[in-house]
Amino acid sequence: TTPGSSEPVTRRAGEEHLQPEPVRPRQPAVQVVGRVHQAEVNHDDTAPMTAMMSECHLDQQLQLVTADTSEKTDPTLYPGKYRVIKGIISPVGDAYRKKGLIPAHHRVIMAELATKNSHWVEVDTWESLQKEWVETVKVLRPGRKRKWAEQNQNSSPKKPQAFKPTGVPRVKLLCGADLLESFSVPNLWKIEDITQIVANYGLICITRAGSDAQKFIYESDVLWRYQSNIHLVDEWITNDISSTKIRRALRRGQSIRYLVPDLVQEYIEKHDLYSSESEDRNVGVILAPLQRNIAEAKHNSSMA
Amino acid sequence: MHVVPIFPCLGMYQVVEGIISPVNDSYGKKDLVASHHRVAMARLALQTSDWIRVDPWESEQAQWTETVKVLRHHHSELLKSSAQMEDPDPRKTPSASADSCNLPGIHPCSAVLPELKLLCGADVLKTFHTPNLWKDEHIQEIVEKFGLVCVSRGGHDPKGYILDSPILRQFQHNIHLAREPIQNEISATYVRKALGQGQSVKYLLPDAVIAYIRDHGLYSSDSPWKGKGNAC
Numbered sequence: 001t002t003p004g005s006s007e008p009v010t011r012r013a014g015e016e017h018l019q020p021e022p023v024r025p026r027q028p029a030v031q032v033v034g035r036v037h038q039a040e041v042n043h044d045d046t047a048p049m050t051a052m053m054s055e056c057h058l059d060q061q062l063q064l065v066t067a068d069t070s071e072k073t074d075p076t077l078y079p080g081k082y083r084v085i086k087g088i089i090s091p092v093g094d095a096y097r098k099k100g101l102i103p104a105h106h107r108v109i110m111a112e113l114a115t116k117n118s119h120w121v122e123v124d125t126w127e128s129l130q131k132e133w134v135e136t137v138k139v140l141r142p143g144r145k146r147k148w149a150e151q152n153q154n155s156s157p158k159k160p161q162a163f164k165p166t167g168v169p170r171v172k173l174l175c176g177a178d179l180l181e182s183f184s185v186p187n188l189w190k191i192e193d194i195t196q197i198v199a200n201y202g203l204i205c206i207t208r209a210g211s212d213a214q215k216f217i218y219e220s221d222v223l224w225r226y227q228s229n230i231h232l233v234d235e236w237i238t239n240d241i242s243s244t245k246i247r248r249a250l251r252r253g254q255s256i257r258y259l260v261p262d263l264v265q266e267y268i269e270k271h272d273l274y275s276s277e278s279e280d281r282n283v284g285v286i287l288a289p290l291q292r293n294i295a296e297a298k299h300n301s302s303m304a
Numbered sequence: 305m306h307v308v309p310i311f312p313c314l315g316m317y318q319v320v321e322g323i324i325s326p327v328n329d330s331y332g333k334k335d336l337v338a339s340h341h342r343v344a345m346a347r348l349a350l351q352t353s354d355w356i357r358v359d360p361w362e363s364e365q366a367q368w369t370e371t372v373k374v375l376r377h378h379h380s381e382l383l384k385s386s387a388q389m390e391d392p393d394p395r396k397t398p399s400a401s402a403d404s405c406n407l408p409g410i411h412p413c414s415a416v417l418p419e420l421k422l423l424c425g426a427d428v429l430k431t432f433h434t435p436n437l438w439k440d441e442h443i444q445e446i447v448e449k450f451g452l453v454c455v456s457r458g459g460h461d462p463k464g465y466i467l468d469s470p471i472l473r474q475f476q477h478n479i480h481l482a483r484e485p486i487q488n489e490i491s492a493t494y495v496r497k498a499l500g501q502g503q504s505v506k507y508l509l510p511d512a513v514i515a516y517i518r519d520h521g522l523y524s525s526d527s528p529w530k531g532k533g534n535a536c
Contacts (some may be wrong), residue, residue: 236491237490240486240488
């Protein structure tokens with residue numbers, strides 16, 4: 001439950017796991033960044049809700065913590081007011097310059113292989129194709145949302161929808177607690193970006209023990225202010241998987257079978273991705289958001 | 305039905321095979337679906353594995369069979385087939401299998417007899433302490449003659465369970481605690497509960513198994529397949 005909140009919190013809402021600018025070791029092997037779609041079906045809280053939740057461990061192991069695709073959902077079990085219509089994975093561009101980041105086209109393909117059998121999660125390549133690194137908040141921008149909204153209305157629904165979206169779909173950022181905590185890393189995020197994300201969009205944070213995330217929200221003025229827009233979701237089946245561990249296992253010749261989808265494992269094997277050499281990519285190179293934010297800060301202070 | 309991602313690196317052992325043996329229907333556990341379903345699901349889950357197989361022997365017996373007897377059966381089958389082997393089976397050498405660990409190869413030639421170990425979660429180790437669930441002599445035979453590979457599970461203390469039991473303590477050299485580098489708390493109980501509530505279990509189970517469950521109407525809240533709920 002979001003601390004201090006007086007309204008029922010959406011405990012279950014399906015989205016994609018996002019890690020746009022993490023510095024923590026728990027990093028996706030494919031640096032996939034997810035974006036999410038959400039439609040506010042009605043503003044009436046009594047409307048039955050279809051909720052799906054997914055944690056995309058961005059090394060392609062898609063893990064559904066809990067998902068309900070039926071239209072008849074007991075609203076007391078899922079007291080949220082959102083209906084998830086789409087989940088989008090947006091792999092980060094190469095210009096992000098993270099250590100060990102392999103070329104975007106591989107990461108896009110692996111994400112596509114992993115979501116091949118999903119009827120609601122898809123991969124968006126726009127971000128991965130940009131020459132310069134793009135801030136998360138820009139990827140969430142309305143211009144892109146409109147495009148997704150159009151696509152959603154034009155494409156025939158893969159399952160019959162009892163409720164037609166009455167509003168414009170809303171986008172939320174799906175993440176783990178580590179992304180939330182990365183907000184406090186100096187120069188990683190612009191404070192105005194964080195504010196925009198939580199104020200205008202919203203966060204869905206999937207976490208093992210909600211308490212760390214709750215504490216972090218409490219300790220941050222901007223997160224506290226918009227806490228009603230931050231939904232904490234308990235991960236019932238804890239899964240300690242991380243792309244760092246996957247890449248490590250691969251370097252040591254260990255099997256990753258059952259940790260990633262077979263198609264992805266075969267792709268990795270066929271293209272011999274993730275060796276010690278690939279892990280050394282971008283060593284000594286400063287991460288793009290750090291570089292940009294530090295440079296801007298210097299520029300601003302010299303102008304003062 | 306979940307296939308646990310473990311790395312069976314036991315150091316001095318080379319793992320050549322894994323056997324999943326679905327329990328007999330007369331085990332009587334609540335929510336146990338018919339064994340032919342469980343065998344089929346296990347097979348679907350393992351269809352891409354080159355070292356794990358499903359053996360229906362236990363499920364085909366007329367009644368419930370104690371674990372130690374299942375171990376005895378499979379061990380004698382293993383000995384029979386390795387006695388028949390003139391040369392090491394090239395399929396079982398470490399280099400041939402992508403799933404094998406990086407271990408110095410020990411060829412399974414007739415000079416080295418294969419050993420059979422019981423693979424279990426730490427929660428099973430704890431059940432050794434449950435009164436009347438296991439016969440003491442069986443526990444002893446399992447740890448003394450065969451051996452255990454015990455996978456860690458959250459909230460369990462396998463070392464403590466071993467120390468609390470005289471039998472387990474005595475043969476603790478034969479109990480290998482496998483550390484899972486990536487902990488996964490998936491459980492069949494949770495999966496069944498989720499299915500009973502109409503929730504999706506995609507990404508928790510292989511797609512082929514999910515399709516099978518759906519096609520046969522298993523584990524739904526009105527599923528006709530329920531165990532008798534008798535004492536095991």
